[in-house]
Amino acid sequence: MLVFKFGGASVKDAEGIINLANVVGKYKSEQLLIVVSAMGKTTNALENLAKAYADQTDDLHDVYEDIKKYHYDILAELFDANDQVFNDVANTFVEIDWMIEDEPHDDFDFIYDQIVSVGELVSTRIVTAYLNKAGLKSQWLDVRGYIHTDNTYREGVVQWDKTCESIQQGIPALLEKGIVVTQGFLGGTSENFTTTLGREGSDYTASIFAACLGAASVTTWKDVPGILNADPKLFEDTVKFDELSYTEAIEMTYYGATVIHPKTIKPLQNAKIPLFVKPFNHPEEAGTIIIESAAHVFEKPVIIIKQSQVLLSLSPKDYSFISEDHLSDIFGRFAKGHVKINMMQTSALSFSICFDHKTESFDKLLADISTDYKAKYNSDLTLITIRHYADNTLKTLTTGKTILLEQISRNTIQVVVK
Ligand code: ASP
Ligand code: MG
Numbered sequence: 269m270l271v272f273k274f275g276g277a278s279v280k281d282a283e284g285i286i287n288l289a290n291v292v293g294k295y296k297s298e299q300l301l302i303v304v305s306a307m308g309k310t311t312n313a314l315e316n317l318a319k320a321y322a323d324q325t326d327d328l329h330d331v332y333e334d335i336k337k338y339h340y341d342i343l344a345e346l347f348d349a350n351d352q353v354f355n356d357v358a359n360t361f362v363e364i365d366w367m368i369e370d371e372p373h374d375d376f377d378f379i380y381d382q383i384v385s386v387g388e389l390v391s392t393r394i395v396t397a398y399l400n401k402a403g404l405k406s407q408w409l410d411v412r413g414y415i416h417t418d419n420t421y422r423e424g425v426v427q428w429d430k431t432c433e434s435i436q437q438g439i440p441a442l443l444e445k446g447i448v449v450t451q452g453f454l455g456g457t458s459e460n461f462t463t464t465l466g467r468e469g470s471d472y473t474a475s476i477f478a479a480c481l482g483a484a485s486v487t488t489w490k491d492v493p494g495i496l497n498a499d500p501k502l503f504e505d506t507v508k509f510d511e512l513s514y515t516e517a518i519e520m521t522y523y524g525a526t527v528i529h530p531k532t533i534k535p536l537q538n539a540k541i542p543l544f545v546k547p548f549n550h551p552e553e554a555g556t557i558i559i560e561s562a563a564h565v566f567e568k569p570v571i572i573i574k575q576s577q578v579l580l581s582l583s584p585k586d587y588s589f590i591s592e593d594h595l596s597d598i599f600g601r602f603a604k605g606h607v608k609i610n611m612m613q614t615s616a617l618s619f620s621i622c623f624d625h626k627t628e629s630f631d632k633l634l635a636d637i638s639t640d641y642k643a644k645y646n647s648d649l650t651l652i653t654i655r656h657y658a659d660n661t662l663k664t665l666t667t668g669k670t671i672l673l674e675q676i677s678r679n680t681i682q683v684v685v686k
Contacts, residue, residue: 269299269443269481273452273474273488278548279391280308282345288395289402291489291551292447296404299443301481303452303474304395306387307342310335311453311467317364318383322372332368336361339390346398353397356408360389377421378461385462388451388470396449405446412456414438415476417463423606424455424463432480439481450477471529475543479535486541487555488528489548494556495520495527498571510554511562516655517543523653523680524574524610533558566656571665574610574651576625579672579684580634582641583618590619598637605633610651611682613673620673622651622684646672646686654681 272292278284284307292300306314313335320328339357347353364386373379392408399406414434417424442448452470455463465472471488478486495517496506512520514537521530527545536543537560546555584594598619602609607629611622625647637643649672654661662681669685 269301269483270295271301271303271474271478271481271483271486273303273470273486274305274395274548275470275488275490276305276308276310277491278489279304279395282342284548285342285346285395285398287548288489289399289404291548292399292404293402294551301439301443301448301450301477301483302395302406303450303470303477304388304392305452305470307339307391307394310338310387310391311384313338314384314387315380318376318380321368321383322376322379324372328368332364339394343394346394347401351397353393356393356397357390360386360393363389375421381421381424381462381464384464385451385454388454392449392451399447399449406449407442407446409439409442409448409450411451411454411473412460412462414450415455415465415473417455417457417465419457419459419461419463422464423466424457426455426465426476431476435477435480439477466529466531468526468529469531471532475532475535478541479539482539483541485544486536487544487546489546489551490527491548492527492545493547493550493553494545495525495558497566497568499573502573503571505568507568509556511564512556512558513562513564514558514560516562516564517558519655519680520570520572523572523655523682524651525570525572569657569661570655571661572653572655574624574653576647577610577622577649577651577684578625578630578645578647579620579622579649580643580645581618581620582637582643585640585642587617589616590614594641595619597640601633601637605629605636607633611673611675611684613675622649622673648686650685652681652683652685655679657681 274288279288317331320331364383367382396406396408416427416430452473453464455465457463474486494508495512496508498506500506514533518533521528543558544555547553607623609621609623613620634643652665656679666683666685671683671685673684675682
């Protein structure tokens with residue numbers, strides 16, 4: 269059996285859904301499980317809705333109406349007015365209707381997951397209905413009964429044993445009957461609440477199903493020809509990799525390449541399942557294959573750009589040297605504040621750490637850490653990671669920019685620039 273994943277960009281409008289059905293139609297003879305994200309930028313819009321509800325702002329109902337209208341406009345292009353899918357979608361939105369009638373719960377992360385999850389619940393209703401209309405027999409599956417997580421809202425931790433047991437028990441019989449369409453990014457707790465797996469988590473969902481079912485492969489259908497050496501929105505003359513090893517793919521996502529979710533690769537590597545990244549507009553193209561024994565040719569370096577970085581320098585308030593005790597204390601505070609470190613460097617009197625600027629967590633961390641350390645920081649910086657660099661690569665990328673921090677190892681250069 270095969271696992272397909274279609275991201276938000278592939279289902280952003282009626283045309284995208286029609287194209288999805290064309291792609292799927294080429295695989296009619298296969299058993300297929302299809303993981304779908306929320307349509308277009310719906311997750312961002314639902315995040316705004318969750319905030320508007322939690323803060324009880326005046327635009328709450330307008331934000332919500334825009335989200336509904338976007339989906340109903342697409343439905344109107346794809347289906348006759350009396351199609352059952354209109355009811356299915358309305359019944360899904362009802363969950364939000366009910367929730368926003370009441371006073372907000374005080375745990376924002378809980379609210380977030382209950383609201384934001386509707387994006388995937390609705391998109392999969394629409395995709396399932398359209399596949400059936402196109403003659404591709406499909407069943408809608410509520411993923412929350414299969415991907416079991418703890419109750420860390422917004423960052424649900426998958427309980428692998430329980431999840432694989434549910435998937436292995438339930439899914440094979442359904443695959444016999446037709447295509448299974450399910451939601452990316454979502455999980456369910458033992459109390460039947462909805463969790464999400466972290467932004468862009470649908471790739472991870474596809475990889476969980478594939479690993480538990482022993483799929484022949486996973487394909488993620490994207491708006492790019494495959495995995496490129498750099499972001500084509502930022503660089504000209506990018507090249508596509510035909511093959512990449514799991515390890516290289518893990519390294520790339522670790523440094524911030526956004527083409528696949530970082531948690532996706534490991535389960536596939538363990539189960540030796542290849543991952544294809546292919547263009548949804550040219551499904552016949554080979555794309556990139558990620559496998560164990562990839563023939564690597566890095567004719568151009570891999571360049572990964574992360575914007576909105578903060579560089580924080582800490583020195584102990586008592587003017588002592590930076591010691592192992594300080595480092596352990598600092599790491600502890602980063603872990604507690606859920607701030608992921610992208611790069612770091614230590615000197616005698618200060619320790620510098622580069623990380624993504626997320627206002628809320630940064631403010632908390634800074635307040636906490638400033639009690640014991642003198643803290644100086646720069647924001648609005650860019651972290652450039654270059655793998656498999658050539659002699660001139662760094663110079664070309666940093667000319668005219670101020671380098672604030674630099675680190676070079678055999679395969680990788682990282683610089684923080686202004
Ligand atoms: N819809 C979710 C997001 O935009 C999950 C995903 O697309 O992978 O983050
Ligand atoms: Mg997405």
